[in-house]
Amino acid sequence: xxxxxDLEYTDRHAVGRVGxxxxxxxELLHSGIRVPPGFAVTVDGYLHFLEATGLGVKLHELLxxxxxxxxxxxxQISGEIRRVILEAEIPQAxxxxxxxxxxxxxxxxxxxxxxxxxxxxxxxEDLPSxxxxxxxxxxxWIQGPDEVARSMLRCWSSLxxxxxxxxxxxxxxxxxxxxxxxxxQKMVNAKAAxxxxxxxxxxxxxxxxxIEGNWGLGETVASGEVTPDQFRVDKISYEVNERHISHKHIxxxxxxxxxxxxxxxxxxxxxxxxxxxNEEIRELARIARLxxxxxxxxxxxxxxxxxxxxxxxxxxxxxxxxxTVWSQKKPEPLLxxxxxxxxxxxxxxxxxxxx
Amino acid sequence: xxxxxxxxxxxxxxxxxxxxxxxxNSFPNPSDxxxxxxxxxxxxxxxxxxxxxxxxxARQEWENRxxxxxxxxxxPYPMPPLDHIFQQAWQIxxxxxxxxxxxxxxxQGIAHRIVGCYQYICAxxxxxxxxxxxxxxxxxxxxxxxxxxxxxxxxxxxxxxxxLGRQMKxxxxxxxxxxxxDSEIFPNDFRGYTAAYELQEAFSRAVDAMYKGxxxxxxxxxxxxxxxxxxxxxxxxxxxxxxxSAVSKMVAxxxxxxxxxxxxxxxxxxxxxxxxSLAAVLxxxxxxxxxxGLLRETPNGEAWLDQIDKIKDPWMHISAGSGWYxxxxxxxxxxxxxxxxxxxxxxxxxxGERIERSLDEISAxxxxxxxxxxxxxxxDEDRQSFxxxxxxxxxxxxxxxxxxxxxxxxxxxxxxxKTREIxxxxxxxxxxxTADDLFMFNRFEVPALIEDTVTRWALGEGVPVMPWAxxxxxxxxxxxxxxxxxPSPALGQxxxxxxxxxxxxxxxxxxxKVTEWLKGTSVEPGDVNEIKGFASSAGTAEGVARVxxxxxxxxxxxxxxILVCPSTNPSWGPALGRVAAAVTDIGGLxxxxxxxxxxxxxxxVTGTGLATKVxxxxxxxxVDGDNGVVTVVERATA
Numbered sequence: 001x002x003x004x005x006d007l008e009y010t011d012r013h014a015v016g017r018v019g020x021x022x023x024x025x026x027e028l029l030h031s032g033i034r035v036p037p038g039f040a041v042t043v044d045g046y047l048h049f050l051e052a053t054g055l056g057v058k059l060h061e062l063l064x065x066x067x068x069x070x071x072x073x074x075x076q077i078s079g080e081i082r083r084v085i086l087e088a089e090i091p092q093a094x095x096x097x098x099x100x101x102x103x104x105x106x107x108x109x110x111x112x113x114x115x116x117x118x119x120x121x122x123x124x125e126d127l128p129s130x131x132x133x134x135x136x137x138x139x140x141w142i143q144g145p146d147e148v149a150r151s152m153l154r155c156w157s158s159l160x161x162x163x164x165x166x167x168x169x170x171x172x173x174x175x176x177x178x179x180x181x182x183x184x185q186k187m188v189n190a191k192a193a194x195x196x197x198x199x200x201x202x203x204x205x206x207x208x209x210x211i212e213g214n215w216g217l218g219e220t221v222a223s224g225e226v227t228p229d230q231f232r233v234d235k236i237s238y239e240v241n242e243r244h245i246s247h248k249h250i251x252x253x254x255x256x257x258x259x260x261x262x263x264x265x266x267x268x269x270x271x272x273x274x275x276x277x278n279e280e281i282r283e284l285a286r287i288a289r290l291x292x293x294x295x296x297x298x299x300x301x302x303x304x305x306x307x308x309x310x311x312x313x314x315x316x317x318x319x320x321x322x323x324t325v326w327s328q329k330k331p332e333p334l335l336x337x338x339x340x341x342x343x344x345x346x347x348x349x350x351x352x353x354x355x
Numbered sequence: 356x357x358x359x360x361x362x363x364x365x366x367x368x369x370x371x372x373x374x375x376x377x378x379x380n381s382f383p384n385p386s387d388x389x390x391x392x393x394x395x396x397x398x399x400x401x402x403x404x405x406x407x408x409x410x411x412x413a414r415q416e417w418e419n420r421x422x423x424x425x426x427x428x429x430x431p432y433p434m435p436p437l438d439h440i441f442q443q444a445w446q447i448x449x450x451x452x453x454x455x456x457x458x459x460x461x462x463q464g465i466a467h468r469i470v471g472c473y474q475y476i477c478a479x480x481x482x483x484x485x486x487x488x489x490x491x492x493x494x495x496x497x498x499x500x501x502x503x504x505x506x507x508x509x510x511x512x513x514x515x516x517x518x519l520g521r522q523m524k525x526x527x528x529x530x531x532x533x534x535x536x537d538s539e540i541f542p543n544d545f546r547g548y549t550a551a552y553e554l555q556e557a558f559s560r561a562v563d564a565m566y567k568g569x570x571x572x573x574x575x576x577x578x579x580x581x582x583x584x585x586x587x588x589x590x591x592x593x594x595x596x597x598x599x600s601a602v603s604k605m606v607a608x609x610x611x612x613x614x615x616x617x618x619x620x621x622x623x624x625x626x627x628x629x630x631x632s633l634a635a636v637l638x639x640x641x642x643x644x645x646x647x648g649l650l651r652e653t654p655n656g657e658a659w660l661d662q663i664d665k666i667k668d669p670w671m672h673i674s675a676g677s678g679w680y681x682x683x684x685x686x687x688x689x690x691x692x693x694x695x696x697x698x699x700x701x702x703x704x705x706x707g708e709r710i711e712r713s714l715d716e717i718s719a720x721x722x723x724x725x726x727x728x729x730x731x732x733x734x735d736e737d738r739q740s741f742x743x744x745x746x747x748x749x750x751x752x753x754x755x756x757x758x759x760x761x762x763x764x765x766x767x768x769x770x771x772x773k774t775r776e777i778x779x780x781x782x783x784x785x786x787x788x789t790a791d792d793l794f795m796f797n798r799f800e801v802p803a804l805i806e807d808t809v810t811r812w813a814l815g816e817g818v819p820v821m822p823w824a825x826x827x828x829x830x831x832x833x834x835x836x837x838x839x840x841x842p843s844p845a846l847g848q849x850x851x852x853x854x855x856x857x858x859x860x861x862x863x864x865x866x867x868k869v870t871e872w873l874k875g876t877s878v879e880p881g882d883v884n885e886i887k888g889f890a891s892s893a894g895t896a897e898g899v900a901r902v903x904x905x906x907x908x909x910x911x912x913x914x915x916x917i918l919v920c921p922s923t924n925p926s927w928g929p930a931l932g933r934v935a936a937a938v939t940d941i942g943g944l945x946x947x948x949x950x951x952x953x954x955x956x957x958x959x960v961t962g963t964g965l966a967t968k969v970x971x972x973x974x975x976x977x978v979d980g981d982n983g984v985v986t987v988v989e990r991a992t993a
Contacts, residue, residue, distance in 0.1 A: 206731040237600075237604065237893065239601060243982075278895055278981075335593070335740040336736075337736045340740075340747040341498070344744075344747070347581060347585040350854065
């Protein structure tokens with residue numbers, strides 16, 4: 001049984017095996033999009049963990065008595081489950097594969113203790129109206145096989161936080177049917193990072209790509225802690241039609257002393273400077289268009305620009321998911337079926353008013 | 356009138372940096388301004404133009420409630436009196452095509468005035484409601500026919516303008532002989548009139564032809580702009596964020612007459628490239644005249660020169676400037692311009708480069724662009740409306756692209772050749788010092804000048820001459836002084852509403868523009884470090900500026916510099932292949948500079964209004980072709 005698989009060997013059909021997030025990264029890789037290299041601990045690995053440690057039975061017992069309306073009871077059960085997961089011993093087969101893959105990744109990137117991001121990737125993530133996004137954890141700038149293994153346990157345990165449990169109970173979704181894979185990806189040594197939409201979220205204009213970004217890792221943008229720089233780029237002509245460079249006070253960087261990532265004040269030089277160059281903006285828009293074309297629907301994309309690599313090898317996509325607001329609206333005709341002559345007449349009657 | 360320009364032409368120019376600002380809510384009163392604000396050095400300017408072009412008491416109430424702005428597109432420089440003829444002609448022709456022919460319902464014509472040698476224009480206020488109703492019915496019945504029949508109509512149009520050009524070309528300009536020849540006495544060639552009458556007639560026929568040519572100029576132009584604006588509106592409705600330049604790219608044609616002169620030079624360069632001795636002469640450093648002398652003694656040289664002669668009419672009838680000013684000259688009398696390009700093309704052929712524009716590639720790129728935008732339209736109904744508006748606009752917009760060569764370049768060049776011939780006849784007759792003195796008299800004064808000349812001739816010997824040459828010299832001085840003056844960008848009331856399509860598309864009069872003018876009326880060009888214009892070709896570049904005022908100065912240009920010039924036309928085309936970016940005073944998204952820059956993939960900002968005044972050669976400038984902004988990063992040390 002294979003408990004760890006390289007992202008290159010996954011694609012969108014692998015959701016059941018590596019979860020939605022990982023399957024999607026594999027799919028992006030397959031369609032030629034630059035995604036940081038990495039691997040996934042599969043659902044089989046998770047199931048083997050539950051079985052080999054006997055935790056599967058124990059969790060079932062603990063969850064049998066859960067009462068979703070009673071917060072205290074929820075918190076208590078959730079805490080107990082997470083404690084037992086974190087304290088469990090990882091089965092030898094999984095630990096060995098995890099270590100081997102991590103070392104392979106490190107040697108591929110020519111860096112010992114290569115920093116990685118460890119993320120949960122649940123199989124139920126893509127169920128309609130069952131967005132689990134944000135209910136699971138991401139651990140940034142993790143170094144060394146032992147830390148990676150610990151982060152994997154924390155990801156697994158996050159399936160059982162109080163909100164996730166109560167959500168499943170209320171929606172009558174069996175706990176044992178939600179499985180979790182864990183993704184491990186080389187950390188982009190981000191000069192800047194952020195999100196982008198393949199439409200203008202303000203008005204649904206499909207001809208525009210809207211990019212938001214800040215210096216450092218993308219967390220400050222996703223969390224809304226800074227007002228990011230904003231760029232509006234034409235999806236077809238790649239003209240940068242609008243740019244707002246905001247005042248940015250913090251960035252998220254790898255912790256210089258400890259582990260993981262932390263927020264630090266931005267040095268004054270960069271506070272009011274654009275976090276992206278024009279060529280980076282255009283490259284992001286180009287990639288956004290490729291991804292959208294690949295999926296045939298507007299996308300919400302996370303990106304990062306690496307410090308160490310030359311352009312354009314430094315432009316990475318770390319996540320893409322379907323845009324949900326405008327894509328769910330039924331489009332109405334904007335020109336009310338007018339003929340060319342109707343439109344010309346309408347234009348001819350028009351005057352420009354001056355205020 | 357140049358091809359279409361949307362939105363914000365000389366979008367004001369004035370992001371101020373420490374400049375003086377006079378806040379106010381309206382512009383100077385026109386007649387007060389004309390009476391009190393024209394510098395004393397321009398004294399006598401009123402004598403240069405016909406009286407009906409002045410602000411004054413007789414029409415004051417009407418004038419004061421309109422919004423008048425400087426016409427920097429057709430008249431960026433002080434107006435020589437005879438050159439004013441085109442302006443006089445287009446005021447009538449443009450306006451009538453809107454008000455009396457196609458009847459664009461709420462729009463009226465564009466009126467002209469002159470203040471201190473500068474042309475102000477205004478969109479006349481809308482007509483009464485009942486007139487709008489009448490015009491709407493006529494417009495509905497008339498506005499689509501030219502689209503449906505465009506190919507045959509355009510074919511006839513070209514024949515019409517060509518016939519008129521031939522007439523202009525064949526007008527006979529006689530010299531006044533000491534005695535009329537025998538043929539005026541003896542029966543065989545008897546005409547009954549003399550060279551005196553013939554000279555008077557020559558000018559009058561040239562003027563008639565010019566007015567008629569300008570009637571033709573607008574035959575389909577108003578409609579073409581209106582359809583363009585319609586498609587523009589459609590694109591902006593479907594894609595609110597799409598840029599003006601992206602819409603222009605969708606509409607732009609590849610086979611535009613304005614590019615044919617350049618294509619002919621490419622052919623000549625290829626012909627010469629095939630013959631080493633010929634190529635050696637043409638790659639030399641001498642003048643065009645020297646080279647022609649050498650070519651006559653070079654194998655195949657005569658055949659090559661014959662080829663130039665063959666394409667001369669029409670394709671070398673290209674102004675070295677905009678076609679609007681007599682001093683610009685043309686390829687015909689400034690052969691160094693086309694010869695310079697041929698030299699450059701042969702050198703590029705030596706390096707194995709392709710020199711021709713690939714029409715197929717340009718068309719394919721445009722079609723792909725349109726296909727990609729079209730794919731993003733969300734409903735079939737909208738796609739249908741888009742397709743209809745797009746195909747109609749593409750058909751009729753060709754006119755906006757093609758008329759420019761035939762009228763402003765070919766036909767105007769014929770006019771300049773003919774009027775200069777008349778000027779020379781007047782020099783020989785002793786009335787003028789130089790042929791160009793003629794242009795110092797307006798088209799109503801020239802008949803008097805000719806009449807005085809032929810009268811002296813008729814009266815016999817020893818009759819004194821009027822001080823025409825002195826007047827010409829004085830007026831040159833006034834024009835020179837006027838060039839140093841920066842008049843108010845606008846006069847009168849801020850406009851209420853505008854429907855006139857040219858005002859919107861060609862001059863880009865918008866609320867923003869007017870507001871910017873209001874803010875910046877007293878800022879001096881030297882205080883300005885950032886100017887705005889059309890974002891005509893995407894990309895950014897930084898480099899050393901080279902400010903050139905005519906195509907003759909192109910030799911000064913160094914590779915990789917940023918070209919700053921009043922406007923471009925085929926005289927400048929090959930130069931654009933060597934620069935890092937282009938900035939112009941005049942010209943919109945479909946101007947020559949914009950089209951060529953997009954093809955070369957170099958950033959361009961056009962229609963800045965005053966780049967050539969604000970920027971000096973040697974300044975370090977940044978050109979942002981995505982946003983239409985030019986910034987002076989560092990001034991050249993004087």
